[in-house]
Amino acid sequence: MKNLVGAAMFAQSGGPTSVINASAAGVFIEALKQDKITAVYGAAHGIKGVLEEDFYDISKEDEKELLLLKNTPSSALGSVRYKLKDAKKDDTDYKRIVEVFKKYNIRYFFYNGGNDSMDTCNKISKYIKKSGWDCNVIGVPKTIDNDLFGTDHCPGFASAAKYIATTVMEVCLDAKVYDTPMICVIEAMGRNAGWLTASSVLAGYKGLGPDLVYLPEVAFDINKFVADVKGVLAKNNNKCIVVVSEGIKDKDGKLVCETVGAVARDSFGHAQLGGVAATLANILKEETGYKTRAVELSLMQRCAAHLASKTDVEETFRAGREAVKAAVRGTTDKMVVYKRVEDKNGNYKCKYSLVNLKLAANTEKTVPLEWITNDGTYISDEFVTYALPLIQGEAKAPVEDGLPRFARLKKVQAGKK
Amino acid sequence: MKNLVGAAMFAQSGGPTSVINASAAGVFIEALKQDKITAVYGAAHGIKGVLEEDFYDISKEDEKELLLLKNTPSSALGSVRYKLKDAKKDDTDYKRIVEVFKKYNIRYFFYNGGNDSMDTCNKISKYIKKSGWDCNVIGVPKTIDNDLFGTDHCPGFASAAKYIATTVMEVCLDAKVYDTPMICVIEAMGRNAGWLTASSVLAGYKGLGPDLVYLPEVAFDINKFVADVKGVLAKNNNKCIVVVSEGIKDKDGKLVCETVGAVARDSFGHAQLGGVAATLANILKEETGYKTRAVELSLMQRCAAHLASKTDVEETFRAGREAVKAAVRGTTDKMVVYKRVEDKNGNYKCKYSLVNLKLAANTEKTVPLEWITNDGTYISDEFVTYALPLIQGEAKAPVEDGLPRFARLKKVQAGKK
Numbered sequence: 001m002k003n004l005v006g007a008a009m010f011a012q013s014g015g016p017t018s019v020i021n022a023s024a025a026g027v028f029i030e031a032l033k034q035d036k037i038t039a040v041y042g043a044a045h046g047i048k049g050v051l052e053e054d055f056y057d058i059s060k061e062d063e064k065e066l067l068l069l070k071n072t073p074s075s076a077l078g079s080v081r082y083k084l085k086d087a088k089k090d091d092t093d094y095k096r097i098v099e100v101f102k103k104y105n106i107r108y109f110f111y112n113g114g115n116d117s118m119d120t121c122n123k124i125s126k127y128i129k130k131s132g133w134d135c136n137v138i139g140v141p142k143t144i145d146n147d148l149f150g151t152d153h154c155p156g157f158a159s160a161a162k163y164i165a166t167t168v169m170e171v172c173l174d175a176k177v178y179d180t181p182m183i184c185v186i187e188a189m190g191r192n193a194g195w196l197t198a199s200s201v202l203a204g205y206k207g208l209g210p211d212l213v214y215l216p217e218v219a220f221d222i223n224k225f226v227a228d229v230k231g232v233l234a235k236n237n238n239k240c241i242v243v244v245s246e247g248i249k250d251k252d253g254k255l256v257c258e259t260v261g262a263v264a265r266d267s268f269g270h271a272q273l274g275g276v277a278a279t280l281a282n283i284l285k286e287e288t289g290y291k292t293r294a295v296e297l298s299l300m301q302r303c304a305a306h307l308a309s310k311t312d313v314e315e316t317f318r319a320g321r322e323a324v325k326a327a328v329r330g331t332t333d334k335m336v337v338y339k340r341v342e343d344k345n346g347n348y349k350c351k352y353s354l355v356n357l358k359l360a361a362n363t364e365k366t367v368p369l370e371w372i373t374n375d376g377t378y379i380s381d382e383f384v385t386y387a388l389p390l391i392q393g394e395a396k397a398p399v400e401d402g403l404p405r406f407a408r409l410k411k412v413q414a415g416k417k
Numbered sequence: 418m419k420n421l422v423g424a425a426m427f428a429q430s431g432g433p434t435s436v437i438n439a440s441a442a443g444v445f446i447e448a449l450k451q452d453k454i455t456a457v458y459g460a461a462h463g464i465k466g467v468l469e470e471d472f473y474d475i476s477k478e479d480e481k482e483l484l485l486l487k488n489t490p491s492s493a494l495g496s497v498r499y500k501l502k503d504a505k506k507d508d509t510d511y512k513r514i515v516e517v518f519k520k521y522n523i524r525y526f527f528y529n530g531g532n533d534s535m536d537t538c539n540k541i542s543k544y545i546k547k548s549g550w551d552c553n554v555i556g557v558p559k560t561i562d563n564d565l566f567g568t569d570h571c572p573g574f575a576s577a578a579k580y581i582a583t584t585v586m587e588v589c590l591d592a593k594v595y596d597t598p599m600i601c602v603i604e605a606m607g608r609n610a611g612w613l614t615a616s617s618v619l620a621g622y623k624g625l626g627p628d629l630v631y632l633p634e635v636a637f638d639i640n641k642f643v644a645d646v647k648g649v650l651a652k653n654n655n656k657c658i659v660v661v662s663e664g665i666k667d668k669d670g671k672l673v674c675e676t677v678g679a680v681a682r683d684s685f686g687h688a689q690l691g692g693v694a695a696t697l698a699n700i701l702k703e704e705t706g707y708k709t710r711a712v713e714l715s716l717m718q719r720c721a722a723h724l725a726s727k728t729d730v731e732e733t734f735r736a737g738r739e740a741v742k743a744a745v746r747g748t749t750d751k752m753v754v755y756k757r758v759e760d761k762n763g764n765y766k767c768k769y770s771l772v773n774l775k776l777a778a779n780t781e782k783t784v785p786l787e788w789i790t791n792d793g794t795y796i797s798d799e800f801v802t803y804a805l806p807l808i809q810g811e812a813k814a815p816v817e818d819g820l821p822r823f824a825r826l827k828k829v830q831a832g833k834k
Contacts, residue, residue: 016594045596074590081595165820166723173491173823174720177433178498179462184716206820278695298712299601303591306583307723309819391819402726402808403582403623406590 003330004134005036006107009050010058011043012075013082013113013120014142017156018163018305019316021069021076021407023112023140026320028058028066034328037108041414046080046113047120051096053103053415060412068407070313071397073305076409084120087127094127101128104415107135108327110320114143114154115364118335122357125333136327139335139357140320144302146195149363150355151337155319156302158312158390161199163304164188164297165391168203168210171295172241181238181290183229187277188297191247192216193366196301200243201379202387211240216247217366218376220256225280226287228377238290246276256280306404310393315350322352335360348389420747421551422453423524426467427475428460429492430499430530430537431559434573435580435722436733438486438493438824440529440557443737445475445483451745454525458831463497463530464537468513470520470832477829485824487730488814490722493826501537504544511544518545521832524552525744527737531560531571532781535752539774542750553744556752556774557737561719563612566780567772568754572736573719575729575807578616580721581605581714582808585620585627588712589658598655598707600646604694605714607662609633610783613718614662618796619804628657633664634783635793637673642697643704645794655707663693673697723821727810732767739769752777765806 008031012020024042031040040058043049056077058066069076087094100106109128111121118139125137141148146157168186175184188196194215203209211232214220232240248256257276277294285292319336326334334354343349371380397404425448429437441459448457457475460466473494475483486493504511517523526545528538535556542554558565563574585603592601605613611632620626628649631637649657665673674693694711702709736753743751751771760766788797814821 016591048596072590073587075594078596079594162819167717167721169821169823170490170720170722171716173489174433174716177492177496179465179495202820206818208823275695278692293716295715295717296713299588299591299710300584300712300717303587304584305587388818393819394816399811401623401805402579402810403619404586406586406625 004107004136005038006105007039007041008037008108008110008324009041009043009055009106010110011046011049011112012077012079013046013111013117014079015114015302016074016079017142017144017302018073018159018308019156019313020074020112020142021072022313022316023142023155023320024076025066025069026317027110027140027324029063030321030324031108032059034324036328038105041104042077045078046082047084048080048082049077050100051093052417053100054417055415056409056411057414061409065407065409068397068405070317071305071308071395072406073303076407084123087123091127094124097124098128098131098133101133101135109135109137110140110323110327111137112140112142114145115148115361118148118357119361122361125357129333136330136332137357138323138327138331139360140323141335141337141360144196145190145193147193147364147366149360149365150335152340153338153390155312155316157195159308160196160301161202161387162309162391163301163307164196164199165202166307167297168200168243169206169208172203172208175241175293176239181233181288183233183240183281183284183288183290183292184242184295185277185281185284185292186210186241186243186295186297187246188243189301190216190245192364194245195367197243197245198367198379198383199387201383202391205384210243211236212242212377213379214242214244214248214377215367215372216245216249217369218372219251220248221251222283226283229284230288233288244276244280248276306396308395309391310395311390313395318352326354333357421524421553422455423522424456424458425454425525425527425741426458426460426472426523427527428463428466428529429494429496430463430528430534431496432531432719433491433496434559434561434719435490435576435725436573436730437491437529437559438489439730439733440559440572440737441493442483442486443734444527444557444741446480447738447741448525449476451741453745455522458521459494462495463499464501465497465499466494467517468510469834470517471834472832473826473828474831478826482824482826485814485822487734488722488725488812488821489823490720493824500533501540504540508544511541514541515545515548515550518550518552526552526554527557527740527744528554529557529559531562531565532778535565535774536778539778542774546750553747553749554774555740555744555748556777557740558752558754558777561613562607562610564610564781564783566777566782567752569757570755570807572729572733574612576725577613577718578619578804579726579808580718580724581613581616582619583724584714585617585660586623586625589620589625592658592710593656598650598705600650600657600698600701600705600707600709601659601712602694602698602701602709603627603658603660603712603714604663605660606718607633608664609781611662612784614660615784615796615800616804617660618800619808622801627660628653629659629794630796631659631661631665631794632784632789633662633666634786635789636668637665638668639700643700646701647705650705661693661697665693723813725812726808727812728807730812735769743771750774
């Protein structure tokens with residue numbers, strides 16, 4: 001537990017969310033207040049900004065704009081998908097990071113991201129400790145996928161869930177306006193964890209939800225799927241609304257979206273998913289002859305800040321502040337997590353805690369199998385109980401000319417880039 | 418100009434909008450107040466509900482729920498795409514309509530829809546007049562496409578425009594977070610009129626808009642398109658955001674989305690469009706080797722009531738009321754239209770007027786060619802001046818459990834179905 005005085009560096013990594021900049025706002029506003037923190041930097045494009053000495057002096061920003069970050073979607077500093085090598089094999093990048101940290105007297109490092117970013121953060125944390133340079137490293141969680149270990153839920157998930165539930169309600173109304181047969185297949189993100197797809201049952205809780213829901217947690221069988229849809233059509237006036245995860249896989253673990261064509265891969269080797277709804281809609285059209293429609297929620301589910309959950313925004317902001325407070329107290333090598341507790345009236349309340357970075361880095365939290373019901377086609381009320389408190393409250397950027405007024409940062413260069 | 422006493426029938430037709438039920442609310446609430454109107458009916462699924470005597474007694478609904486219709490997307494009574502035959506060739510349906518109108522003493526008929534629906538409304542109006550049955554017929558305009566003749570703008574357009582502009586702003590932020598090359602092709606609706614696609618430049622007005630915009634009003638050339646995109650990439654750090662209309666056509670008038678495969682057609686013979694963004698994104702990927710993404714705004718652009726324009730909602734509600742008032746005054750064979758005027762401070766104000774149904778039925782209003790700039794790749798500020806007043810104000814359904822509380826109608830059957 002080192003009590004350090006020096007500069008703080010914050011960086012954003014991985015896929016953005018609607019509320020990712022609320023963490024940035026929390027880190028920046030708290031760090032600017034702390035006496036032990038002598039300078040606050042924001043790295044451009046994650047760890048690459050550190051490696052390239054490309055970062056901004058946050059003290060030069062207006063506080064009003066920093067507060068607007070709470071309602072501004074998508075990594076304001078820029079993000080990155082850059083995989084650090086195993087330090088035992090090639091420690092070039094790590095040496096460079098320590099060099100930069102020494103050069104700018106970085107004593108606090110905050111890395112904001114999901115599983116892969118926490119892996120990066122964990123590796124840096126371990127290397128820096130070994131190097132002898134005193135620097136407290138704290139991971140700030142972020143992912144719409146909600147799959148980080150050790151936390152009740154993840155910053156960004158609830159806003160995506162609120163977007164998905166609201167949109168599914170609206171699409172359900174739209175898709176059913178004609179008295180002719182209609183099949184609609186809606187695709188949500190989620191590589192291995194079905195939390196986002198499951199969120200569509202919140203729309204069902206309000207009476208306007210999907211008939212069938214398919215998560216990556218359950219092996220997908222195309223023949224069973226077609227039979228499931230035909231079963232719904234038969235009893236439901238020839239209408240069926242399905243929500244599927246982009247990450248559904250067959251019993252051999254092969255992605256359904258990959259079995260129909262080539263798929264690009266990112267630098268982590270992850271397939272660039274998408275298009276499974278269109279594929280399934282085509283199959284259903286051939287099988288039934290009915291009008292089918294594929295709706296991909298695409299980037300909107302992770303950037304629709306205009307429909308963010310206020311609970312999510314405020315918790316995410318707080319998570320950033322808690323990261324700074326923990327580091328200043330002398331904590332290192334941890335990630336901030338949420339614990340679900342009850343207030344004195346028995347209502348939902350969020351408390352903030354810490355877990356070891358190593359645990360957060362390499363463990364994926366999926367939807368409990370016992371919450372998946374109806375032979376793998378729906379989600380139990382336990383999910384509704386879990387998710388409903390998280391989507392409460394409306395948060396959006398101030399409106400200017402009828403459109404959102406997002407934060408405008410000056411981005412005053414502070415590195416030697 | 419007949420002064421009639423009897424029942425009123427209202428029906429919804431064609432593709433829904435976010436605010437379509439605001440017209441229904443306007444018609445219902447105004448009609449229930451009028452002494453000359455002895456009963457208020459809402460037809461299920463447009464003209465089919467009339468033909469099949471399938472309609473509801475609106476006096477049985479709670480006023481609170483009728484008011485909630487203002488913020489409930491997608492034809493609450495159900496819609497239809499049913500093309501009436503030419504009465505000279507086959508007047509079976511028309512005879513049946515007159516028969517039903519006589520049976521229920523329908524003296525006021527309000528038909529809510531776009532071009533095709535106004536064609537239906539016009540045909541019914543003319544036939545009824547010839548039949549000798551006294552009934553005032555008024556068209557209530559509706560279309561996100563904004564292509565109805567004789568009106569400054571159409572109910573539903575502004576909310577779709579607000580959704581598109583907001584979403585493009587958010588997607589622009591999201592698509593640019595990485596420091597790697599990125600092409601994003603966003604697809605908006607609009608068969609022959611590019612008003613919705615043009616709306617994306619409102620995002621540009623706020624500094625977060627597309628680089629290139631392609632409307633169906635201008636012949637689309639794939640080679641020029643690829644060159645346009647490469648030009649933007651070269652000067653723009655290898656990033657390019659494009660918005661295209663689903664209805665873009667080549668110089669021979671052939672739909673770009675049709676040149677790559679079979680397309681389904683609806684009962685009006687219109688192609689069921691979509692998928693052009695995915696096609697163009699694939700071509701750009703092959704041409705550049707860069708990561709490309711296709712985003713289809715799909716049904717969301719016409720049903721995202723959570724992001725509706727308050728100006729649009731209130732005008733649409735008023736249009737419904739004006740339709741009833743005009744009919745009760747003795748007007749028939751007209752459609753309600755908007756006239757743009759200035760208030761005493763020079764600010765935007767909407768006035769309500771009427772045009773002949775025949776004109777509204779068969780004339781499509783497209784984006785003025787002189788507003789299309791940069792060799793067919795952008796839209797002038799005249800469009801911003803035109804559209805900006807229309808998207809002002811926030812309107813959304815009350816929130817319950819963090820999700821919209823849409824209207825729940827009892828739908829008490831009043832026909833003999």
